[in-house]
Amino acid sequence: MPSSEIQVVLPDGSKKALPAGATGADLARAVGPGLAKAALAIRVNGEIRDLQRPLPDGATVAILTNKDPQALEVLRHSSAHALATAVRQIFPQAQIGFGPPIEDGFYYDFDIGRPFTPEDIEAIEKKMAEVTKADYPFTREEVSRAEAKKRFRDDPLKLERISDLADNEIISIYTDGPFVDLCRGPHVPSTGKIQHFKLLHAAGAYWRGDERRQMLQRIYGTAWFTKQDLDQYITRLEEARKRDHRVIGKQLDLFSIQEDIGPGLIVWHPNGAILNFELRRFIEDIILQRGYQLVYTPNVTREQLFLRSGHLPLYAANQFPAMAAGEGESEEVRYRVKPMNCPMHILIYASQQRSYRDLPIRLAEIANVYRNERSGTLHGMLRVRGLSMDDAHIFLREDQIEEEIFNMLDIVELVMGKTFGLQYRLDLATRPDKKLGTDAMWDVAEKALESALKRRGLQYKMDVGGGAFYGPKIDIKFNDAIGREWQGATIQLDYELPERFKLEYTGADNKPHRTVMLHRAIFGTLERFVGFLIEHFAGAFPLWLSPTQVRVLPIADGQMDAARAVHETLRQAGIRSHLDERSETLNYKIRDAETHKIPYMAVVGQREAEAKSVAVRGRGAGNKQVVMPVAEFVQKLKEEVHTRSLKPLI
RNA sequence: GCUGACGUAGCUCAAUGGUAGAGCAGCUGAUUUGUAAUCAGCAGGUUAAGGGUUCGAGUCCCUUCGUCAGCUCCA
Numbered sequence: 155m156p157s158s159e160i161q162v163v164l165p166d167g168s169k170k171a172l173p174a175g176a177t178g179a180d181l182a183r184a185v186g187p188g189l190a191k192a193a194l195a196i197r198v199n200g201e202i203r204d205l206q207r208p209l210p211d212g213a214t215v216a217i218l219t220n221k222d223p224q225a226l227e228v229l230r231h232s233s234a235h236a237l238a239t240a241v242r243q244i245f246p247q248a249q250i251g252f253g254p255p256i257e258d259g260f261y262y263d264f265d266i267g268r269p270f271t272p273e274d275i276e277a278i279e280k281k282m283a284e285v286t287k288a289d290y291p292f293t294r295e296e297v298s299r300a301e302a303k304k305r306f307r308d309d310p311l312k313l314e315r316i317s318d319l320a321d322n323e324i325i326s327i328y329t330d331g332p333f334v335d336l337c338r339g340p341h342v343p344s345t346g347k348i349q350h351f352k353l354l355h356a357a358g359a360y361w362r363g364d365e366r367r368q369m370l371q372r373i374y375g376t377a378w379f380t381k382q383d384l385d386q387y388i389t390r391l392e393e394a395r396k397r398d399h400r401v402i403g404k405q406l407d408l409f410s411i412q413e414d415i416g417p418g419l420i421v422w423h424p425n426g427a428i429l430n431f432e433l434r435r436f437i438e439d440i441i442l443q444r445g446y447q448l449v450y451t452p453n454v455t456r457e458q459l460f461l462r463s464g465h466l467p468l469y470a471a472n473q474f475p476a477m478a479a480g481e482g483e484s485e486e487v488r489y490r491v492k493p494m495n496c497p498m499h500i501l502i503y504a505s506q507q508r509s510y511r512d513l514p515i516r517l518a519e520i521a522n523v524y525r526n527e528r529s530g531t532l533h534g535m536l537r538v539r540g541l542s543m544d545d546a547h548i549f550l551r552e553d554q555i556e557e558e559i560f561n562m563l564d565i566v567e568l569v570m571g572k573t574f575g576l577q578y579r580l581d582l583a584t585r586p587d588k589k590l591g592t593d594a595m596w597d598v599a600e601k602a603l604e605s606a607l608k609r610r611g612l613q614y615k616m617d618v619g620g621g622a623f624y625g626p627k628i629d630i631k632f633n634d635a636i637g638r639e640w641q642g643a644t645i646q647l648d649y650e651l652p653e654r655f656k657l658e659y660t661g662a663d664n665k666p667h668r669t670v671m672l673h674r675a676i677f678g679t680l681e682r683f684v685g686f687l688i689e690h691f692a693g694a695f696p697l698w699l700s701p702t703q704v705r706v707l708p709i710a711d712g713q714m715d716a717a718r719a720v721h722e723t724l725r726q727a728g729i730r731s732h733l734d735e736r737s738e739t740l741n742y743k744i745r746d747a748e749t750h751k752i753p754y755m756a757v758v759g760q761r762e763a764e765a766k767s768v769a770v771r772g773r774g775a776g777n778k779q780v781v782m783p784v785a786e787f788v789q790k791l792k793e794e795v796h797t798r799s800l801k802p803l804i
Numbered sequence: 805g806c807u808g809a810c811g812u813a814g815c816u817c818a819a820u821g822g823u824a825g826a827g828c829a830g831c832u833g834a835u836u837u838g839u840a841a842u843c844a845g846c847a848g849g850u851u852a853a854g855g856g857u858u859c860g861a862g863u864c865c866c867u868u869c870g871u872c873a874g875c876u877c878c879a
Binding site for chain 1: 834838852
């Protein structure tokens with residue numbers, strides 16, 4: 155082949171010859187004018203690039219258009235640049251930070267010496283529309299480190315970034331119209347490709363995510379290929395707001411957080427208390443069947459205990475201050491509300507000699523612990539200061555670790571997947587900077603968790619540096635209504651506390667051995683888990699969890715006695731029934747039950763009263779009603795509760 | 805904790821610096837209803853708390869508390 159020509163492989167496997175130095179744009183043109191117009195970026199040997207870069211010979215390539223999710227990411231990245239272009243036009247002195255694409259959109263960080271006002275954002279959005287209309291091409295150039303430093307000599311934030319780049323890294327600069335930015339790219343061909351965007355909000359963000367450094371002002375935006383996609387996204391945000399557990403919690407009278415009581419402290423109202431109660435009963439049944447033992451330990455303890463456990467020096471900022479008990483304030487008599495249960499469970503383990511035959515010993519407690527979380531982090535039920543942990547600590551031999559974790563993951567799957575049908579993600583979190591114990595301990599611990607995950611054949615992601623300070627962990631994560639990620643279940647290996655408390659068992663060799671310890675929670679905390687369930691079910695809980703399971707609706711006062719009899723029968727059968735005695739129309743009562751997400755309405759009219767039957771209307775089922783004898787209704791309800799069915803059986 | 809926005813009846817929201825209002829919920833009465841809102845009346849407020857400016861503050865200023873979004877930190 156002559157050197158003046160190159161060849162690339164297209165997605166369908168066919169080969170295409172191009173002149174040497176041909177770019178992605180040239181390729182698109184060569185394939186067809188339609189594609190040339192639609193082309194946004196190109197995948198070269200798996201790497202997303204601009205269309206303007208020359209193609210290497212023999213590359214496997216794919217032109218990306220608005221059909222491709224990866225192109226959407228590029229579009230959003232370019233949108234961030236268009237945003238910065240607009241900001242620099244309005245505030246020429248603005249310092250610029252980073253501007254990456256994110257899920258559903260993009261952001262860019264600025265420093266204009268003051269925060270942005272809502273009016274600023276409006277003006278910026280208008281200016282940004284001008285920038286996109288101007289259709290500035292994005293041009294890429296590669297420069298030397300010295301050149302880059304010269305070009306950005308007035309941009310201290312960019313200079314800092316440049317000096318952090320590795321020596322061998324290629325430094326590229328992108329220009330769109332008047333705006334020049336240090337950027338790895340890639341970008342769409344021109345700002346005119348950005349048509350459907352919206353700036354959402356501004357908020358402070360620390361430079362490089364470090365709270366010790368200056369705070370920049372971040373502007374968030376969203377961008378899509380079509381107006382329809384953009385509108386859909388805005389609608390999705392509105393819909394998500396309706397699922398918000400704080401909104402539904404109020405509507406269904408599940409819980410409150412009150413200024414008089416304190417932020418981050420959940421007050422469970424009767425309806426919410428049912429959720430709490432059922433979940434406790436559910437998980438306790440499961441773990442008792444699997445060899446766990448329930449314990450109860452105090453809410454306060456001598457501070458000394460947390461000194462010994464090593465928590466206090468690292469965790470003091472998250473603990474409520476000490477309180478004095480007895481005389482004076484010597485360490486002997488200072489008490490703390492507990493932020494975790496492990497030291498107490500350890501003392502139960504240590505209260506007698508343990509044989510290798512006794513292990514594993516599994517101590518479980520759904521306990522209230524209190525953590526003084528920073529005020530800005532609190533969020534409804536999902537981030538609180540008073541936590542009901544479904545905690546357990548397992549004391550075992552090193553050779554039992556993998557099997558135990560294997561079995562814990564089974565419980566996780568049973569609860570999260572099988573019972574609630576939840577989508578969740580597994581993370582393996584490894585050693586953080588701030589940690590207890592030696593690297594050798596961490597090596598062993600991390601390996602043990604990983605092999606259990608592998609043996610179960612589960613997909614997981616590495617979360618490097620995300621571990622607790624006392625050991626690595628497997629975290630189960632889920633998203634809330636508006637897409638934020640939270641941690642639920644957690645399984646943590648701990649070689650540190652057994653060391654500190656000198657936990658031992660007597661082995662078959664009649665010699666003392668160091669005990670290994672596992673911390674685990676399945677729900678995580680009842681607060682967070684319930685908050686998550688509220689959003690997951692949008693308040694329409696499965697029957698076994700529903701605060702009110704049946705509302706009995708007499709059509710008129712004439713059927714009140716018959717309705718009361720049905721209500722009593724249901725209650726005797728253990729069904730949470732409520733009798734709607736109000737002097738309202740049937741339509742009104744049905745509407746009210748629907749808006750309260752009651753699973754079943756049992757209508758009792760003249761016909762039902764005479765036949766000792768009920769006309770059952772399921773939640774959200776419209777007027778598809780089923781008439782059946784009361785006894786049969788009870789039977790079906792009991793079955794649905796007993797099987798914890800996610801689907802109504804009637 | 806930091807940056808910004810916000811805080812009015814139980815809930816959702818109105819009110820140029822000039823008499824604090826509506827809908828829903830609640831209560832009372834009438835209505836007795838067959839599958840998503842019957843009608844009428846009544847009651848409900850130190851406008852988060854405290855201070856200041858002003859003839860006059862829900863509205864402007866300050867402090868505190870709280871909420872929301874984001875950052876940081878975490879179950």
